[in-house]
Amino acid sequence: MRCGKMAAPAAAGTRGGVRRRCQRLLYWVPVLFISSILCWSYYAYVTQLCLLSMANIGEKVVCLIAYHLFFMLFVWSYWKTIFTLPMNPSKEFHLSYADKELLEREPRGEAQQEIFRRAAKDLPIYTRTMSGAIRYCDRCQLVKPDRCHHCSVCDKCILKMDHHCPWVNNCVGFSNYKFFLLFLAYSLLYCLFIAATDLQYFIKFWTTGLPDTQAKFHIMFLFFAAAMFSVSLSSLFGYHCWLVSKNKSTLEAFRAPIFRHGTDKNGFSLGFSKNLRQVFGDEKKYWLLPVFTSLGDGCSFPTCLVNQDPEQVSTPVGLNSTTKNETHLFPPKTLRDSQSHLLTDTQSWTESSANTEKGKVVPKGMSNPGLTVENET
Ligand SMILES: [Zn+2]
């Protein structure tokens, strides 16, 4: 009997595991669909259009060179978007074992918030839930960094999550957002290039007529596919360009981030040029290549000077901080500084805490635009 009882949950577990594996395989269908179209377009363009239909040698050579350049950049950025692992919050954001135990014992409500507040005390977190509470993920048991969200498909918290994209079967977030943008840009260029160079042969198909070979059907479908994808890709790419210019993620465009002082849809916007550099980095020579150059560590982000109390900012060391309110002042973070990982930054946060005498803080470099001063109430 005991064996039977043990076997039933085990069998159910195995069935669940098989179902999950099948589901995971199904997630690859859109990627296979795009890859198949890409392979067919390569065959149709290179052999059927360039080699068989183009009579002019010069045109043939220029088209083949340009085509392979776009093709390579498209495939490279697509590959990087698919296979770059999304970044998850570092261990500093996870609750300690003691806090987890305490959380299980405490009833829901203010006591739990107190645990989260304590856990978030030394973390660079400015955003809150709708009710003003600390953002906490029950599934991952961690305090969510700013701009981090839990993805139900990946079942993980993803840093600066933009969206889960079925076409790349991956979460688009801090680690691969630049690759995703380049993937959109290069796939759009690829389609526009094909449509532009295929147009005259497409017109010949309907007017003077092409020789009755199988090439004519490839040429016709190639133009239809390229034109159709160009339309959809240009709208998506345009939308993401707007998001980058405003330093917003797709999720933040739908629901503005909430800071301690309230909702601020432009809370992370630093101005067009700096917003661009947040995603593409400081070195322009890498902007068009799918290599990681985004600024920051994904856990903390410079904000515009929101909710800044001018009195606090101009107050010298340690003054104005002896109220019951606990003031947390993180050391100034320039955009450049934020490139280092939180683990290295932790040192500076900790050092600041060490300089803090029971509610007193030691502000440094107050003129820095990356600094945000907030009171915990
Ligand atoms: Zn989570």
Ligand SMILES: [Zn+2]
């Ligand atoms: Zn995901």
